[in-house]
Amino acid sequence: MSKRAHLSIRELEVLAYELRQDVIQALVEAKSGHSAGPLGTAEIFASLYFSAMNIDSKKPNMPERDRFVLSNAHICPILYATLARRGFCDRRDFLKNLRKIGHPFQGHSNNHWGIGIETCGGPLGQGVSQAVGMALYARQTKQSWRTYLMTGDGELDEGQCWEGFMFAGKERLNNLTLIVDRNNIQIDGFTEKIMPLEPLADKFKAFGWHVISVDGHNVRAILDALKKAETIYEKPTAIIAHTVPGKGVHFMERDYVWHGKPPNPEEAKIALKELRTLQGRITSEHE
Amino acid sequence: MNNMASLFLNPKLYDKDIEQIPTRNGYGDALVELGKTRKDVFVLTGDLAESTRANLFQKAYPDRFVECGVAEQNMMGIAAGMALSGATPFVSSYAVFVPGRCWDQLRVSVAYSNANVKVAGAHSGISVGPDGATHQALEDIAITRVLPGMTVVVPCDYEETRKATIALANMKGPAYFRFAREKTAVITTTKTPFVIGKANVLTTGKDVTIVACGPLVYEALMAAKQLEAKGISCEVINSHTIKPLDIATITKSVKKTGCCVTVEEHQITGGLFGAVAEGLARTFPIPIEAVGMPDSFGESGEPSELLKKYGMTDKAIVKAALKSLKRK
Numbered sequence: 147m148s149k150r151a152h153l154s155i156r157e158l159e160v161l162a163y164e165l166r167q168d169v170i171q172a173l174v175e176a177k178s179g180h181s182a183g184p185l186g187t188a189e190i191f192a193s194l195y196f197s198a199m200n201i202d203s204k205k206p207n208m209p210e211r212d213r214f215v216l217s218n219a220h221i222c223p224i225l226y227a228t229l230a231r232r233g234f235c236d237r238r239d240f241l242k243n244l245r246k247i248g249h250p251f252q253g254h255s256n257n258h259w260g261i262g263i264e265t266c267g268g269p270l271g272q273g274v275s276q277a278v279g280m281a282l283y284a285r286q287t288k289q290s291w292r293t294y295l296m297t298g299d300g301e302l303d304e305g306q307c308w309e310g311f312m313f314a315g316k317e318r319l320n321n322l323t324l325i326v327d328r329n330n331i332q333i334d335g336f337t338e339k340i341m342p343l344e345p346l347a348d349k350f351k352a353f354g355w356h357v358i359s360v361d362g363h364n365v366r367a368i369l370d371a372l373k374k375a376e377t378i379y380e381k382p383t384a385i386i387a388h389t390v391p392g393k394g395v396h397f398m399e400r401d402y403v404w405h406g407k408p409p410n411p412e413e414a415k416i417a418l419k420e421l422r423t424l425q426g427r428i429t430s431e432h433e
Numbered sequence: 434m435n436n437m438a439s440l441f442l443n444p445k446l447y448d449k450d451i452e453q454i455p456t457r458n459g460y461g462d463a464l465v466e467l468g469k470t471r472k473d474v475f476v477l478t479g480d481l482a483e484s485t486r487a488n489l490f491q492k493a494y495p496d497r498f499v500e501c502g503v504a505e506q507n508m509m510g511i512a513a514g515m516a517l518s519g520a521t522p523f524v525s526s527y528a529v530f531v532p533g534r535c536w537d538q539l540r541v542s543v544a545y546s547n548a549n550v551k552v553a554g555a556h557s558g559i560s561v562g563p564d565g566a567t568h569q570a571l572e573d574i575a576i577t578r579v580l581p582g583m584t585v586v587v588p589c590d591y592e593e594t595r596k597a598t599i600a601l602a603n604m605k606g607p608a609y610f611r612f613a614r615e616k617t618a619v620i621t622t623t624k625t626p627f628v629i630g631k632a633n634v635l636t637t638g639k640d641v642t643i644v645a646c647g648p649l650v651y652e653a654l655m656a657a658k659q660l661e662a663k664g665i666s667c668e669v670i671n672s673h674t675i676k677p678l679d680i681a682t683i684t685k686s687v688k689k690t691g692c693c694v695t696v697e698e699h700q701i702t703g704g705l706f707g708a709v710a711e712g713l714a715r716t717f718p719i720p721i722e723a724v725g726m727p728d729s730f731g732e733s734g735e736p737s738e739l740l741k742k743y744g745m746t747d748k749a750i751v752k753a754a755l756k757s758l759k760r761k
Binding site: 209213215256257258264265266267268269271272273274275276277278279280281282283284286287305306309310312313316 | 475496497499501502504506507508509510511512513514515516517518519520522537538541542545546547
């Protein structure tokens, strides 16, 4: 039986902003961690976990579940926030205990805690091969579940990514969907300055992939791309999701300094208000 | 006194015409045997199917054979992904490449993720010969045994490699094991017991303990025979499992002998010597001498020339044993 959540587009859009607020709250408590990536991918996580993926929080190890591999595991606060809202773990625990000793919400996501996380990540590029291995195994054993993989864009500097992409192209893994968080920043600056990736879509095509470029904040576009990927014949699909790092908080947007730092309590207060009021569009909120 | 009978060792052990088979053949044969019943067993290689003997499995079960090309980091990650989905993958390459070239992937995707991946390092040790230093894996035991949760096995001959392959398939959790390229003496037989983590005491003695692993176990036995002729009785232990080390058996032996020699085709630092010294430091500290690669890279040459030059022969073991006896 399918365990997809099937939220409406409007509901997913609202959920994305709730996830962003959870991320900000958890980061303030944690006093360390990454802000830009988690905020920039909220619509993608909402779409995957509350619409596209066949998963069941009551049976996190259900064999026929779809797999999600977070290769850019430093953005795990958004994964934790999503898993918590989907019932895989306790939301209050996450808000209080991100990066705290003895809790599942480690600085980089890992599979030790039975909260629906498939693999250990952190060193970039590794999730690509892990996901490719999963998709290959599903194909060879004739299982119909799908593997979803997310990478950053700076992460694509790693040679291991391209080893995995080359392999997936060779094996025609059409049960594999990759979402690249194309937010154009990495720790030291803009991707095209640090290590140019363009023409990125052409590179994927040359490696035997089907490529779809989407606005990574447009839920309808994300859902359409995820659906389309399921229909592609004998090719893995790369969805290049163009996102704004730090999306939803004006002073974080597009500024690479927010890649790897959390807001302080004052910044968080401003950020949370912006997120609650959809950047000031809702003016009736009480102070 | 040797335990040939109780351990069912090769009756031709001390004969000049003892059978010589490369340990890697034991891997290839065992994989084919496993493949018959174990549908979860997959074999991966990085463009080295023939020399790792993974080609035997490839021929028998093409659907469960994965050719990864010359990309070891990706291969290790693919194995982890497959294992986490239910497979028992065997990653086959040269020991210099797996784990040498993908240690981070072994650490995070396999060991930290507790993925049931078996890593097979072929052409290990200096005896790989003419290919030279870059292809002589002399650090692989050190870098694998340091990883939490890893099992590390160094089988001594063809038969033991065959048994180790099957035993590792039957065990849950990540593991590394290594083979040699050259033909080496077949010391054990199909009946010789093999249990992961349980060392085999091959000869019983009272003067010196010799703990060896890999094909050099044969050299240790030859050295023991020469020492017996000098009136020195040796207890030779085949410590095929480096991790978890059977420190109980080794400790019991050195309590009797009071000194020890370790023998391995690996850097002295971090391998069997390291493991035994760490163990005995805690249980029963006694003088230990090491036979192994003396903190050096290798070079091209014939295997026998290299083993002689870098001190990994029966003669070197005799010398080390005499030295350890003096230090008692």
